[in-house]
Amino acid sequence: MKIKMLLIALFFLGFTQIQAQQKKLMTLKEAVEMAVNNSDAASLAKAKVETSKLELDVTKNNRYPSVKASGQYLRLSSAHVDSNLQSNNDPSSEPAKPLKVDQLMLGQVNASMPLFNGFKLTNAIKESESIYKAETFNEKHSKEQIGLEVVEMFANLYKAQQTVDLFEDNLKSADQRVKDFTAMEQNGLIARNDLLKAQLQQSNVQLSLDNAKKNTAIANYRLVTLLKLPENTEVDIDIEAVKRDMAGNIGNNSQGERNDLKSLELKKQAAESAIKIAKANYYPSLSLTGGYIAFDLNNVLTVTNAMNVGVGVSYDLSNIFKNSKNVKLAKSRVKETEIAVSQLNDEIREEVFQAQQNYALSQKQSLVYEKAVEQSNENYRIVKDKYDNSLSDTNDLLEADYQQLQAKINQALSKADVAQKYYELQFATGTLTSSLNITQK
Secondary structure, rough: OHHHHHHHHHHHHHHHHHHHOEEEEHHHHHHHHHHHOHHHHHHHHHHHHHHHHHHHHHHHOOOOOOEEEEEEEOOOOOOOOHHHOOOOOOOOOOOOOOOOOOOOEEEEEEEEEEEEOHHHHHHHHHHHHHHHHHHHHHHHHHHHHHHHHHHHHHHHHHHHHHHHHHHHHHHHHHHHHHHHHHHHHHOOOOOOOHHHHHHHHHHHHHHHHHHHHHHHHHHHHHHHHHOOOOOOOOEEHHHHHHHHHHHHHHHOOOOOOOHHHHHHHHHHHHHHHHOOOOOOOOEEEEEEEEEEEHHHHHHHOOEEEEEEEEEEEEOOHHHHHHHHHHHHHHHHHHHHHHHHHHHHHHHHHHHHHHHHHHHHHHHHHHHHHHHHHHHHHHHHHHHHHHHHOOOOOOHHHHHHHHHHHHHHHHHHHHHHHHHHHHHHHHHHHOOHHHHHOOOOO
């Protein structure tokens, strides 16, 4: 019975450990697609678009007539009413009795429709439309930024994972070297100082491995948090899929258009519409009005079917003097956006040029690091042969081993750098999500 309970406990313990860390093989395309559809930043950008669309609809509603209905019932107490309706032309007639007025009922419906207001409404709609379109392009740019953030996180996680693998392999070699040196030291074949050097290198590799694992855990946590995955998810990067995606797009040098630039240009159009709105205050407002009223003053007067229609004109004379400041303010805002558009154009050109240079440099560095790995491997082989034949000392062997490890790390990091710099170039040209064929909700 005890053995059975022990087996059950071990089963559940193993199951819990499996559940504690779930591995998920993921491509860069999948990660970017999840981020641009599920992240908080993407949701916020989408909400801003929906808000601007509602603001546009609210502005368009001002084109329709305004209809207001109201009604009142008032109870009167001891009201004194004098009315000419009670008098007549017969001087011998008896005086009229006082009217008893104890209630008042009033109902009315008024309608008003703007006919002309200096084209203020038309330009207000154009302004709202420009802002709405600007937000749609701003949403697209936000998703490009989210995609770039995922690329950077993916690259950092891959670098950390590769570093862990290389340190683990090197630690195995260091452990074996310490065992060999321990046996040799016990047999008097090497000095104790040589064993201590090997043990010191073993400790340094272990410290580097622990630090690399810490960096991997942090990079993994940041990525799964952005992607809204369970915290216990361990992302396993499908590097071959990343290579295939890059290979399929390397020859495509099409230049996209930055969505943040489009958004800013549309905001400039909105500011230009604001100038026209401000100028509209120089003109009078003309509206078509109509209404219906029903009135009943108990025992005195009843009015029904009293309908009216007409034209209303209003003009604020103070705008002749005050409105010039509003116009200047609107023009100043247009000037600001014009400068911002020019500045952003320069920044985009600089970003594209810098991204091109960084990508070209990463490719050159990758070739150099590949050659460095070959050289370090050959160097270690030669030094190891010399050490085995007592032609070199422990310092030379350990240094050659360190150089070999560093060359392999540099090679692994350079591969991630090439992919990262490539997609940074795609972001700079405004084609990051399109180059990955991202499906957006």
